[in-house]
Amino acid sequence: MHADATALAxxxxxxxLSSREAMQASISAASAFEGLGAVTYLDGAKGLxxxxxxxxxxxxxxxxAAMAFGGVPTLAKDLGGPFAGFPVVAGSRLMARRGGHVDSDLASRFRKEGLCVFGLTTSPEFGLALSSEPDIGPVCRNPxxxxxxxxxxxxxxxxxxxAGIVAIAHATDAGGSIRVxxxxxxxxxxxxxxxxMPAGxxxxxxxxxxxxxxxxxxxxxxxARLFFATSGNAHGPFAPFVPTPAKEGTLRIGLLTDTGHRYPTDPERSSVIEEAGRALEALGHQLVPIDFSAIEQAVLSSDKAFVDIxxxxxxxxxxxxxxxxSKTETLTQAVIERGLRLSATDLSGSQNAMVLSSRDLWRLFEDIDCLLCPILSSAPLPIGSFPSDHGDTDLHFSRMARFAPLATLANASGFPAITLPYGSDGDGLPLPVQIMASMGAEPLLIELATLLERDERFAQRFPIAGLTA
Known part of the structure; x- marks a missing residue:
């Protein structure tokens, strides 16, 4: 049986069990795991x-019966949203946790599906790092x-x-921030x-x-349940989003195991991509080797666009x-100064580079149906690997690019990407795989991820609060 939010629902x-009992268990788990630094703001009364x-x-x-996750406790991120009653400060002392905001359209959809929010999770100041260690605390650690x-x-x-504090949690992704x-x-x-996703x-x-x-x-x-329940039909100045049905029959699986000399990926995290590809090939799909040179310019352009924007x-x-x-972290101040120095011409160039990266991927996806590739170049890095007590923005963003060499490509191009664990390394840490596909192809990603999903997921080292066998 899956030990997940669907099972809890x-x-x-x-x-x-009642929703109240599940919520009480999650609140207790948040206290028990306080040392992990996962939760930065908790309001148990609102959750109950x-x-x-x-x-x-x-x-x-x-x-x-219409709710996908009726009564399931969850946490919102201290960035994005907002969720009414949970004041976001984006990991910064610049902001104050006063009042709160009305629900965003997405937050309203979370609640409509029965998800019960009781707190906010830790993020770096303004989301500027691939770790979550804001100066205001807490330092978030890997369970x-x-x-x-x-x-x-x-x-x-x-x-x-x-850690099992909750079974599912709100997250945002502007440069790999969900997938990493x-x-x-x-x-x-x-x-x-x-x-x-709705943006109102x-x-x-x-x-x-x-x-x-x-x-x-x-x-x-x-x-899958959350995506299909909350996506599309956004009010406002956008065309309706309609997912593309998953293609039937043999799929052409682009296989990218090497991320080039600029962003070397360790052998275990390269080989697991090939292992996952062979598993899909054994199910009747066709592997198409992809050289990093085919997407290198799009990757470089995406990284620059992310930094500039x-x-x-x-x-x-x-x-x-x-x-x-001046109330922000030293690195944040340097990023602000970088933004102030950026000319309109350079910003326009980066915005255009996003369009071109999308064009390059569209051309690639004329020959393949999806791209199987790494998301991390190494095991999760030690605490302190992305310090914010300096002003060298080039160094900081290059560290991020080396750790997650293909993360920003999906953001700049606008294409969907999913990551999931597929085995473990010599230290027992996850070996993740990433799958990208063309715009609107979430059903295909979900279908392929389901084929690769294994029963033993790393998160299940810790039981979900409130869920018993």
Whole structure:
């Protein structure tokens, strides 16, 4: 049996436990795992209130039956959203946890599916690192090895799910921030297609199209249920998102095991890509070797676009709201200054590079149906590998690119990508694989990930709070 959010929802729906009991177990687990630094803000009263509202619905009622995750406790990220009643500060002392905001359209959909929010998970200041160690604390650690990072910027979400505090958690991805933490902690993470998820009610920049929101989870079926329940039909100035049905028959699986001399991937994390490819080949699919040179320029352009757009976006945010940048971390101040120095011409060039990277991938996907490739170049890095006490932005962003060499490609191009664990290395840490596909091809990614999914997931080293066999 899957030990995941779907199983927990079924236990609640059948009366094996109440939503309140599940919530109480999650709140207790958050306290027990406080040393992991996964949760940065907790409001148990709001969580219990949301759980009570689910319990008040009669079992078998149409409203309750329509929920994908009725009564399941969850956590929102301290970046993105927002979720009403949970004041986000983006990991920064610049902000104050006062009041709260109305629900974003996505937050409303989370609640409609029965997810009960009781806190916020740790992220780095303004999401600027592939670790989650903000100066304001807490330092987020990997449940599989607390000396290592849980990834970033959705590291708190991944740590909470891997530790079993919750079975599924809200996450965002502008430069690998869903997929990298999922890969570090042995979870499943999907970065949706650009435009797939609702962006209201503010319909802001969302990092020029780099950013998407969804979740990290313990199973592919959890991600699939949440994606199909919350995506599409967005109100506002966007065309309707319609997923492309998964192609039937033999698929052409692009196999990229090498990320080039600029971003070398360790042998174990390269070989697992080939192993996963051979498994799909044994199921009747065709492997198409892809050389890194075919996408190298798109990767380099994507990395530059991420840096430029993230820097300009942050600088604009500080200026628009007249915020005191001196209260931010040293590295954040340097990123703000970088954004202020960026010329309109250079920013336009980076925005155009995003379009060209998308074009390059469209051409690649004329010959293949998906791309199987690495997400991390090494095991999760030690705590402290992405320090923020310096102003060398080139060094910082190059460290990120070396650790997750293909992360920003999906963000810049707008294409969907999913990651999941596929075995373990010599130290017992996850060996993740990443699959990318063309715009709107989430059904294909979910189908392939389901074929690769194994029963023994790393997150199950820790039971899910409230879920008993």
């Amino acid at each position: 079924e236990a609640i729906a059948t009366g094996r 209130e949301a759980a009570a509202a689910i319990d008040a619905l009669p079992h078998g009622s149409p409203e309750r 599989l090895d607390p000396a290592r990072t849980a990834g970033g910027s959705s590291g708190g979400a991944a740590a909470a799910v891997a 933490p999922a890969a570090c902690c042995g979870l499943v993470g999907l970065k949706p297609s650009r435009g797939a 009610p503010s319909f802001g920049n969302h990092l020029g199209g780099l950013a998407s929101e969804l979740a990290v989870a313990r199973s592919v079926r959890d991600i 993230a820097s300009a976006n942050l600088a604009n945010t500080i200026a628009t709201f007249n915020l005191d940048a």
